[in-house]
Amino acid sequence: MTMQKFTDIQKERIISIIESKATNKGICNCDNPNMRVLDGQYYLPLLSATYGNEPITLINVLCENCGRLRTYSKDFFENN
Numbered sequence: 001m002t003m004q005k006f007t008d009i010q011k012e013r014i015i016s017i018i019e020s021k022a023t024n025k026g027i028c029n030c031d032n033p034n035m036r037v038l039d040g041q042y043y044l045p046l047l048s049a050t051y052g053n054e055p056i057t058l059i060n061v062l063c064e065n066c067g068r069l070r071t072y073s074k075d076f077f078e079n080n
């Protein structure tokens, strides 16, 4: 997943993985099951590298009911 815009299949796969890990039907705290994967990949810069953490590339998922934005590790989806 190196391109900036996700295909519909990639978006469905991301949502499917999140749903498979959720303990109930709603992914968001508002229990709305409708989530949208935002195009583009986001980068979380580190203020300091002294802790040994690697920079993380993020995928953002938006709840279409309450607007909550959640970030997920891109690497996680590539490895699961």
Ligand SMILES: [Zn+2]
Pocket: 028, 029, 030, 031, 032, 063, 064, 065, 066, 067, 068
């Ligand atoms: Zn919500």
